Amino acid sequence: MNSTRRDILRRGVVAGVLATPAAGLLSSCAMGGDDDDSGTGSERGEKTTENPFGVKVDAPLEVVIFNGGYGEDYAKAHEAMYTEKYPKAKITHSATQEISKTLQPRFVDGSPPDVVNNSGAGQIDQGGLVSQGALSDLTELLGAPSLDVPGKTVKDTLLPGVVEVGSYDGKFFVLNISYTAYGIWYSTKLFTDKGWAYPKTWDEHIALCKTIKAAGIAPWTYAGKHPRYMSWPVIATAIKFGGLGVAEAIDNLEPNAWKSDAMKASADAWHQIVKDGFILPGTPGLDHVQSQTEWCRGKAAFISCGSWLENEQKAVTPAGFNMSVAPTPSLGASDKLPFEAMRGTASEPFIVPAKAKNVPGGLEYFRTMLSMKGAKDFTQKVSALSVVAGSADGATLGPGLSSVVKALDASGANGFNWVYQNYYRKLERELVDAACGEFFSGRIGPAEFLDQCQKGADSIASDSSIKKYKRA
Amino acid sequence: MRHGKYPLIIAFLVPPLLLYGIFVLSPYVQAFQISTTDWGGYTADANYVGFDNFTRLFRDGQIWNAIQNNAILLAVVPVVTIALGLFFATMLNMGGRRGQAGVVGVRGTGVYRLVYFFPQVLSVVIIAVVWREVYHPNNGLLNAALGAVGIDGPTWLGDPRFAFWCVLAVLVWSNVGFYVVLFGAAMQAIPRDIYEAVLLDGASRLVTVVKITIPLLWDTIQVAWIYLAIAALDGFILVQLMTDGGPNFSSDVIGLRMYNTAFASDTRFGYASAIGVVMFFLTLSVSVLALRASRRDRIDYS
Numbered sequence: 001m002n003s004t005r006r007d008i009l010r011r012g013v014v015a016g017v018l019a020t021p022a023a024g025l026l027s028s029c030a031m032g033g034d035d036d037d038s039g040t041g042s043e044r045g046e047k048t049t050e051n052p053f054g055v056k057v058d059a060p061l062e063v064v065i066f067n068g069g070y071g072e073d074y075a076k077a078h079e080a081m082y083t084e085k086y087p088k089a090k091i092t093h094s095a096t097q098e099i100s101k102t103l104q105p106r107f108v109d110g111s112p113p114d115v116v117n118n119s120g121a122g123q124i125d126q127g128g129l130v131s132q133g134a135l136s137d138l139t140e141l142l143g144a145p146s147l148d149v150p151g152k153t154v155k156d157t158l159l160p161g162v163v164e165v166g167s168y169d170g171k172f173f174v175l176n177i178s179y180t181a182y183g184i185w186y187s188t189k190l191f192t193d194k195g196w197a198y199p200k201t202w203d204e205h206i207a208l209c210k211t212i213k214a215a216g217i218a219p220w221t222y223a224g225k226h227p228r229y230m231s232w233p234v235i236a237t238a239i240k241f242g243g244l245g246v247a248e249a250i251d252n253l254e255p256n257a258w259k260s261d262a263m264k265a266s267a268d269a270w271h272q273i274v275k276d277g278f279i280l281p282g283t284p285g286l287d288h289v290q291s292q293t294e295w296c297r298g299k300a301a302f303i304s305c306g307s308w309l310e311n312e313q314k315a316v317t318p319a320g321f322n323m324s325v326a327p328t329p330s331l332g333a334s335d336k337l338p339f340e341a342m343r344g345t346a347s348e349p350f351i352v353p354a355k356a357k358n359v360p361g362g363l364e365y366f367r368t369m370l371s372m373k374g375a376k377d378f379t380q381k382v383s384a385l386s387v388v389a390g391s392a393d394g395a396t397l398g399p400g401l402s403s404v405v406k407a408l409d410a411s412g413a414n415g416f417n418w419v420y421q422n423y424y425r426k427l428e429r430e431l432v433d434a435a436c437g438e439f440f441s442g443r444i445g446p447a448e449f450l451d452q453c454q455k456g457a458d459s460i461a462s463d464s465s466i467k468k469y470k471r472a
Numbered sequence: 473m474r475h476g477k478y479p480l481i482i483a484f485l486v487p488p489l490l491l492y493g494i495f496v497l498s499p500y501v502q503a504f505q506i507s508t509t510d511w512g513g514y515t516a517d518a519n520y521v522g523f524d525n526f527t528r529l530f531r532d533g534q535i536w537n538a539i540q541n542n543a544i545l546l547a548v549v550p551v552v553t554i555a556l557g558l559f560f561a562t563m564l565n566m567g568g569r570r571g572q573a574g575v576v577g578v579r580g581t582g583v584y585r586l587v588y589f590f591p592q593v594l595s596v597v598i599i600a601v602v603w604r605e606v607y608h609p610n611n612g613l614l615n616a617a618l619g620a621v622g623i624d625g626p627t628w629l630g631d632p633r634f635a636f637w638c639v640l641a642v643l644v645w646s647n648v649g650f651y652v653v654l655f656g657a658a659m660q661a662i663p664r665d666i667y668e669a670v671l672l673d674g675a676s677r678l679v680t681v682v683k684i685t686i687p688l689l690w691d692t693i694q695v696a697w698i699y700l701a702i703a704a705l706d707g708f709i710l711v712q713l714m715t716d717g718g719p720n721f722s723s724d725v726i727g728l729r730m731y732n733t734a735f736a737s738d739t740r741f742g743y744a745s746a747i748g749v750v751m752f753f754l755t756l757s758v759s760v761l762a763l764r765a766s767r768r769d770r771i772d773y774s
Contacts (some may be wrong), residue, residue, distance in 0.1 A: 106514055441631075465743070
């Protein structure tokens with residue numbers, strides 16, 4: 001046994017020694033894909049008003065869908081709509097849970113599919129794709145006429161923020177087809193039973209937290225192992241207090257963006273719920289599903305989440321729970337944005353790789369998804385809002401999603417968003433995440449919290465190997 | 473017979489060597505090459521950057537934090553696992569009181585052996601999910617048990633003082649069973665007459681274990697040591713599923729750093745490969761050191 005172990009180790013050493021001279025010979029292995037760009041969108045047909053991208057009618061289209069919470073049926077319906085218009089185009093459909101692992105070799109090889117639903121835990125970092133020039137510019141799509149909304153371009157039919165969230169340095173690369181609202185969730189049943197009203201100002205919020213705690217319920221819980229969920233209400237509160245510039249500074253990695261007066265005011269306010277023990281004991285040890293489940297069981301009154309919450313909790317939400325979303329409370333009378341202002345953004349990203357064989361087909365597929373017919377079908381099939389304005393009209397939605405529609409309507413043009421997590425995923429996923437964990441478990445105060453976030457942002461800003469973006 | 477030798481050797485040796493070369497050696501070699509580039513992983517373009525990735529790595533506080541955690545794992549996991557494995561194996565093989573020779577196990581040995589081995593049958597993913605629920609601060613088995621005796625349990629995986637040690641405990645728990653069986657099998661191979669002789673000489677049970685069993689098991693322990701050292705330098709799956717390195721990076725390990733850098737929160741394959749190369753050399757040196765440090769003369773029973 002001894003000798004064989006040693007042999008293996010010896011072979012390892014040999015491999016290491018071999019590495020240096022052999023490196024030059026290997027240029028045609030992992031990274032040795034097709035370097036020429038000749039295939040890029042070359043298969044164009046003639047452009048007409050009916051066919052604004054110049055799709056070749058018989059060009060095949062390959063679509064890869066993330067098979068997650070939304071399933072793949074909605075995509076099959078969109079593909080059927082595409083085939084209706086282009087019966088000669090053969091569509092190859094596949095669905096996977098591992099987008100990155102499945103497609104990485106094909107990106108490198110220069111033979112990616114035409115349409116990719118880049119979502120889920122195995123999502124490819126979009127900032128990375130953009131910085132490596134791996135995506136097609138979708139700007140053309142925005143100016144094209146909508147498929148079935150007469151007199152409007154595709155861009156005109158979209159809800160606010162959709163273009164912005166998919167844009168990098170002013171170029172539109174990523175189309176998100178689901179509209180998500182981020183806010184604070186509560187059970188209207190619980191609140192009606194107890195005679196509580198959702199607080200509109202921070203003082204009311206704290207007062208209500210006291211009442212809730214006195215009633216034997218914890219006012220708050222959060223995804224303890226993904227504490228970045230709590231960065232959302234903190235940043236939202238700061239933006240409503242200090243205006244849209246707060247988010248822009250953060251997105252653009254401006255020096256001391258995290259330590260702006262608005263962020264300070266917000267962090268101070270939110271520290272109150274930690275200091276006064278308004279958080280369900282044990283919360284830092286719970287993951288998102290565990291904490292949402294405690295919330296559904298009535299152990300806590302408030303939780304911060306996006307509009308996917310209703311769908312995610314479907315299995316454990318008690319009947320009549322009637323979850324509802326609300327904007328973050330206003331800090332005071334001097335807030336720049338009204339109470340109703342809410343973070344709304346598009347999610348569920350779709351991309352067309354730069355080296356796709358049928359780029360016009362991909363754009364046309366997007367136009368099909370964004371038609372009123374395609375959008376309505378999407379909302380019905382996956383019970384989520386589509387980014388196409390008005391596509392939820394007349395649809396039957398659950399209580400949570402109806403409240404999202406109402407809240408977004410009220411928010412209207414005051415809606416806001418931030419995108420640093422798309423540009424620099426590591427900043428939110430790791431650095432801000434860690435700081436929020438320390439802050440909301442009470443191990444650090446507001447000043448240290450903002451310090452730690454700022455340090456994270458600075459470390460990204462000063463790393464020359466990470467491409468920087470400016471929010472346009 | 474002689475003239476047929478070479479075709480035979482070639483027929484049986486070349487295909488496996490070729491496969492080994494393509495699927496085992498060449499990825500290693502490529503990792504070395506990629507670690508000297510700024511490859512992002514989704515195009516074919518990569519620029520040669522020399523040792524930039526390694527100098528960056530050297531100054532990366534997150535990496536050092538992860539290495540430190542791996543060092544603690546390396547110092548604790550093999551020792552504890554082998555000690556527990558030896559203890560349980562001894563109890564199962566010579567802990568019983570029946571019989572004169574004192575070399576039978578405690579009552580119910582078969583059942584215990586099954587129970588210890590059980591984690592080995594489970595996939596690591598299931599182990600992580602099960603333990604995540606055990607550590608649930610409000611509804612978990614652990615805090616419920618503590619609550620029953622009037623202690624308010626901590627939030628375990630949510631507390632930087634405990635999270636890392638919680639994962640470490642699961643790493644030990646999931647490994648011990650295998651070594652109980654491994655050591656047990658090796659103990660069975662030790663001739664009974666040796667035990668009978670020392671017992672006749674009046675040696676106590678502890679002396680028997682320390683002076684007879686452990687020396688005779690040394691080869692097996694050495695193997696266990698190296699396997700566990702390699703496992704301690706990894707720890708990726710449990711950490712990723714139980715804590716994802718948190719809270720505040722307190723349970724981060726270098727394997728998770730590499731994964732996050734390539735796939736999860738970054739797309740820097742060049743940098744991730746550099747981390748992989750460092751891991752390769754760390755594992756290699758630890759294995760060599762473990763072999764050197766534990767070398768002893770082999771004992772043959774004859």
